[in-house]
Amino acid sequence: MKEYVMGNGAIALGALKAGVNVVCGYPGTPSSEIIETIAKYPHEGLHLEWSVNEKAALEVAAAAAYSGARALVTMKQVGLNVASDPLMSLAYVGVEGGMVVVSADDPGPISSQTEQDSRRFAEFARIPVFDPASAEEAFEMIQDAFTYSEKYKTPVIFRPTTRVDHGYAAIEAADTYTPKSFEGFKKDPGRFVIFPRLSYKNHGMIEERNVRIGEDLSSYRFNTAEGGPSAKAVLAGGISYMYAKEFLQDHPGVTLIRIATAYPFPESFMLDKLKGVEELLCLEELSPYLEEQVLKLAGRYGITLKVYGKISGHVPAMGENSADSVKNILKDFLGIESLESSGGVSDAPALPARPPVLCAGCPHRASFYAVKKAMEGEKTYYCGDIGCYTLGNAMPLDMVDTCLCMGAGVTMAQGFSHIDKDGKAFAFIGDSTFFASGMTGVVNAVYNEADITVCILDNSTTAMTGHQPHPGTGRNMMGHVIQKVSIPKILEGIGLTKVITVDPLDLKAAVSAVKECAGLKGVKAIIFKSPCIAIEKSSKKCTIGDDCINCKKCIRETGCPALSLSEGRVVIDASMCTGCALCSQVCPVSAVKGGV
Template sequence: MNEELLMGNQAIALGAIRAGVSVVAGYPGTPSTEILETVAARNPGDIYVEWSVNEKAAMEVAAGAAISGARALVTMKQVGLNVASDPLMSLAYIGVKGGMVIVSADDPGPISSQTEQDTRQFAEFANLPVFDPVSPEEAYEMIGEAFDYSEKYQTPVLFRPTTRVCHGCASIQVSEERRTIKPEGFIKDDTKWVIFPRTSYLNHLKIAKRDPILADDFSAYSRNTVSGSGKKGIAAGGISFAYLQEALSSLDTDCKLFRAATTNPFPEKLALEFLDGLEEVLVIEELSPVIERALLRLCGKHHLSVKIRGKLSGDTSPAGENTVESVKAAALNFLGLPEEQVDKPQPPELPIRPPVLCAGCPHRASFYAVKQAMKGKKAVFSGDIGCYTLGNAAPLNMVDTCLCMGAGITMAQGIHRVEPDTVNFAFVGDSTFFASGITGVVNAVYNETDIVLIVLDNSTTAMTGHQPHPGTGRTMMGEISEKIDIAAILKAIGVKSVEIADPLDLKAAVAAVKQAAEGSGVRAVIFRSPCIAVTKPAPAFRVDTDKCIGCKKCIREFGCPAISIRDGKALIDGSCYGCSICAQVCPVSAIKRT
């Protein structure tokens, strides 16, 4: 045993290694990314690890491994599960042989996501068991248990940590032992591994028969617990249960507690034990009212007159993240205890600090070039998912739409059908292009749609922490593979006009966009310049205060966080990365390289 300070995601990875996982695939997405990175970093040597091109590919790679008898892990964030839902829904019918755990990290708040969807609800929809860890140290153990259940019931299982479990750290005793599992290999059986309407009907019956048995098994699972006594009960799951323990530890009161660590199939026997003798229940959970609905159903099924309170009754917030404070306030109200009064002195007005593109980010230069090129012209800018979504902020204001991975390219086509006289731009990052951009470009080419595609190629998956992708030529096994060239792909699928430009050369970048804007069909400009986090800084710039006329053009038009105003003149701070765009924008040449 070795004590380590581990992030929840690292704990999940080490727990999976300990459980004998041999194939790991995933697609980066906050808050799930560090799981796969940790497996790669701590790989004993015999685990195959890959960043797949997207979540659907990852799910299918893992499924192939699991039906060949290996333990397989697949990691993604909650919206990634939407991308992977096609193979997942079918795999739930077919089942697996080796244990297969799908980690889908939920993000209450949301802190870095497009939706507040709940993987526990997805589990109900897909007929899959789901595990909901309360802490990093529990996640370390629970991931192994999830593999065991998966093998016992020959089904993939979902594992859904939330942001605070994924990114929280705890000191954890790490075991050096590791299970060895020798996969049997793929055994041909077309009645089992080939999905057909008839087999799906039969498998659906099997799942219906299995669920009550698995539910009873979960009632006996040590992480589903009932404790305490009284006429009032509080039920919780995930990190909310930790908040509840924290809140109750400062109160002198007793009530019955139920922790639901697996919500599908719902551990009804244990829940009935909890409900027995209660008059009223408060449910504390994040995202969807999953436990609340399960308890309501159970009360209906057994004609229990227990009042269930939670999100549906308006006792807790239907959206956003819970905190110790919000849980405590709800518990005090429910238990009829007086509210706590906190006296808060009025602070001075605080500056608003939204996230911004980094100083020196090539995306800022690309957006600026497109903005300059389209000045005074009618244009719509469809954005996508990545750091470059931040191009929506003032003063750039260059993201008019953003929906989901790859959608910018295809939404621009729909906008064009309604507004043919507008130039429709679609911005896509390099990793997003590979993940789900290519089919959208094929769609535009084949259907003869006029769009300007701007590929922001910064040679990495920046937002999630610089993972390799097919354009980088590196894999998670540490091997160098041949780079897949975005320009060559575009040409191969029939894009006639493909220009490559350096966004840090403003004049040339503007000219490339102007030319593309005038053509027809699909025209592509690839802005190629590496993310500042994967490259060394160029010599920084400084402002010659004698020359600076204080026009603030460098701030007003460009919005670089390294530039601020002091005594009426521009000032460049130590975060300058030397991109030079401010110097190219300055009307009096007051900005010089140091």
Template sequence: MTKKLLMGNEAFAHAALEAGVAVVAGYPGTPSSELIETVAKRVQAGAAENVHVEWSTNEKAALELLAGASYAGARTLFTCKQVGLNVASDPLMSLNYVGVEGGCVIYVADDPGPISSQTEQDTRRFASFAKIPALDPASVEQGVEMLPCAFALSERYRTPVIMRPTTRVCHSSTFVDVAEKTQGAPVKGFSKDDSRWVIFPARAYRGHKEINGRLAKIADEFSGVCASETPSGLPSEDLSRFNPIENHGDAPKIGIACGGVSTAYAKEALSILEHAAKQAASAADVAGGERGEALPSYRFMQIGTPFPFPEVRVDEFLDGLDAVIVFEELDSVIEDGLVHVAGLRAARGKSAPRVLGRASGACRDAGENDADDIVERLSKFFDEALLRREGVSGDELMRKIEERANARARAREAEAPNLDIELPARPPVLCAGCPHRGSFYACKQALKKMRVRGIFSGDIGCYTLGNAKPLDAVDTCLCMGAGITMAQGLGVADPAAKQLAFVGDSTFFASGITGVANAVYNQHDITVCVLDNSTTAMTGGQPHPGTGNTLMGPKSAPLSIERVLEALGVECIEFANPHHLDESIDAVTKAVSFEGPSAVIFRAPCVNLVKPEAPVSINAETCTVCKKCITSIGCPAIGFNGEVATIDETLCTGCGLCTQVCLFGAIAPARQSA
């Protein structure tokens, strides 16, 4: 073993390899992407043997591939981000009914914030909907411990198992012990069994009953109650260590429940409050005054296995408590579970505490939690507990809680340094030299010259940034591949407008082909603009079928976008280098003028794949300060110093688009300006 400083996703990759994973597949999506990339590096270095790893065409393809490998007994790992699970949901729902043979872990990284996603959907809810066990690590260390348990749990109950870290767990770093070499676990091979592997209605009915039965036993394992038998015959395991309970002080009457990284935030907040209470007590001792109130006794629980909910363990946590506050991110999953168990306790004549959290309005109902916010919410929670203990209630209780909160706010404001600094805004923008900028600008200019109105349907990727001014060239964005089909619907409802749909090269293969087929089949008059920059740029430059590069080393023949379009029946296909403005405008004009489905393939590599050319230069004498170069294309390498336009040579890639936009020839390539 060697100790290494690893990002969460990297650490989880090592944990999966050490657990004997043999087949790994997924589709890039922040914050999950580094896991597969780490596995690939280990395979290429010869440190992970008997392991197949790939970026699949999309999440659905990846999970179906892994289902087949699992049927044959291989330990498999699927990776995606939360919205990627939507794409894989079709096979996942049926896979749970059929079951698995080799351990199958569904690694889904949720993105509170959201930091780089369309939604804040909570995979814990998906787990409940799909009836699939879910693990929710609070830290990298706990996630590393959970992964081998997830594979073992999957094999014991022949069920897929979801592991759901969030961005701050995936992208935080810590020291982890890693093995020098790993081996994929031996695979016994597929055994034909029509009664098990073929999902006819009778099999689905039987599978549903199997699901319900195993979930009850898994919930017991999560609570520390060992099952008498499992579907595989393998012994059950006490997994209650992922749902730890701690008592702080004597006879606590209040509780704090947490899930995921909010556990770390809450513990940090408690440390801050405890330190503040000790400081206040020490100051009072020195001054000879009253010591004030210490923190009340409390009980703390992390729920690391949110589904199936560990009711027996939670019942133990709730026993004797008057109130519980819940800190979790995205949805009120733990809060709802606690309310359910509290209701069961009440029905049995036991004490039932009040449960406060996101649904009740006591905690944030969207975005990420943080320690500072939890400090204030815990302060109010503790204030209420102490005041109730003193007999304060009703309106007086609310008034005093608010008074204390206001006093803390005034104290913070008085202690805060007076920094009269306004940080500059840094909106997201396409990179200097990005070929997408020329594609969008050419499309707008073509429609302007044609004197027609257009609607630009966008998609998920770097090119979504085309919606920002001055380009203002993305009118819709829903989900991957939707731009092509949404353009068809917009064309039906608004036939007077020309419909242009933008899709990246990776997204074209992932989820765009079906929309093109639909356009040809139903003869929708749309123009598909494929922005081919030879990579999956938004998530870190991963390969895709159009590049031919694979994670296993050998290069396959790249799939041709134009040949796919031809095979689907698209008759008008134009090509353009988006850095060549007139060429691009001409291509768009021809494609938009064509009646029926057409396409423009804008082809130029991502700036991160090529060496930049010499930067352009501004002729100060020729520049008229019209600012068209700035207000037309919005390249971050172009600025203004109050007198003339300027070029930031550290950003400029020499793409030359601005030289074609300038009406007065004031911008020239470096080689012409000498």
């Protein structure tokens, strides 16, 4: 039966069809829905988990793959940075069962810190990479990825991009899935214990093998050429191929070459398709990977052709491509006159800006506000982290001075505390991020005698990526209820100066907790504990009484989106209000009633 699913759902269904035995990952847009889809098909012989971070996920999967099982690991592109330590070594050791590492790239970037290109990572690790252009292809290609991984006994990278991950299509889903049967781990220290001698030997083997894989991939079904032959040809990869294909269906006669396996590069295929081509336009996102491969080939084989793309400045270096940007680049390249309007809205009134904000009633707003109030007039460093609470940077809170990567808030606060003894350094970190990579930073801070206050914004979920459970929530992806891992007990075990748990929606108590901790030496922690409002909503709304003096302090200080002005008066949008009552605690005349 066909199911209408997003690209991530298609990847999940493809992996299930391939008989995957173990699936691990850490949430991250645009990859999170792969594991969430697999969770809808629980069956005997399948282990599914949200791991604490990507490194853990990859290592769990590696053991399964050593044993001959099929393993899938999912993450966003920056997650691959975290998992790169085991990946780089695993590339040398290899696997027995098929192992596919999904690293979802995010051109734009739309929801990410970087515009890194996982095809580069594949080349860096010397392992194959698959690059689907649609949800339908992703379903087929993930199955191929397992086949190639097993055939060449190497982990492979599967690299979708946001538009493929979040594009929907109808995909064939089965009623039942049968995991692969496998023999189990066979002890072989010469194979599975990495030593310099093994790495030297395998390095040579891998380079020789990759030439063979490139040859094999030259006849791969998703490395294609259509239209033409023509002296002016187009080379595309990923979603850019679909943009080009849609435009070229009205402009036939142009060769459209598509490479779905950027590394090892299918040289024979490409050399064959370049015959008679005088000018080649390369359409791809993130980095000019395919463009560079063609330039290398041209040099090695003495091919004379002009290559256009990111390096030549014909395609933008950054941001995502679109149907329209690709159309315009193709028109220039092919010399097609443009007659239609640009679709611009130059005569439109100025549009209101809508930067993403913390939801109405979000407890993070109250936590940030409490710290802000308590630290008024003090010299402070507010080190943020990755999650919804990065949005604490927005006006009027303006409570994020730094944000670098997962877990960096704690360690950066430590850094500030060492170079400036007069400032008060704070780290803001969510519960899931704390488990992912915050704990080690707290140990580091204690060990190295930092003076910092760690604010743990514990909303009992991984909110930004779609409310995934984590070790502190008491349930896992196998559907089991488990003992919650206690953040206060972890902190107690590390040996902090002070640990206070407080409800951020109790403003007075929260401010006093912050003042107490900030005044102490050493590493202190405040656990601001209140559930995400997307999970637990109160039906008790706040209302504004006639005694409102319209000072607008509530709007000015909290920036809650449920508060706005209507005909000059402050109003609360009842459909958004969650009754958190932060505004009623801010109000100087107690005009806000109800809530909590």
